[in-house]
Amino acid sequence: MTTQPDHGHELIPRPESTPDAVRVALARIAPHRLSEMEQHKEQALAAALTDGKVGHLRHWLAYWQAQVEIERRPDLHSRHQAALAAVHATDSRDDPGFGEATAELRAVEAEAQQAVSG
Structure with missing residues (x-):
């Protein structure tokens, strides 16, 4: 796991970019979302098997890396929750x-995606 100190307090270090590391991180900070992650993984796997493209699995991992980023960073999490409540x-x-x-939800998700892909 690695850390990025430039956005303040983080609940846990950023996990490595592997499915297992992302799942373990999610289990630590948002265990209530594990079934959602598993269901999304099964959908991605089925789509990958159907059309023979691993891009579905790459998208799944990138999405969940961003979700963990939102959950582990109180700054992003509070913005995300406030935007959801406003919706x-x-x-x-x-x-x-x-x-x-x-627009705020998209901005939070984009910031999280950029943080994990950079």
Whole structure:
């Protein structure tokens, strides 16, 4: 596991870029999401077997690396939770708050993705 000190407190070090390391990290910081991760893995594996492309598995790993990044960093986690709450507080997609909240969700996910791919 490695660390990135430039964004403050982290709950755990960033895991290595392997499925096992990402799963262990998720189990430590968000065990309630393990079944979601497993289900997503089964879908990615089925898609990879169907069309013969490992890209499905690469996408799965990249997605979960970013999810662990969000969960392990309180700064990203709080922004993510606030954006989700804002989305759920809107009445429809036409609500101006919906667009702002979804933009923030995309920004948090992009920041997490960039952190783990850089």
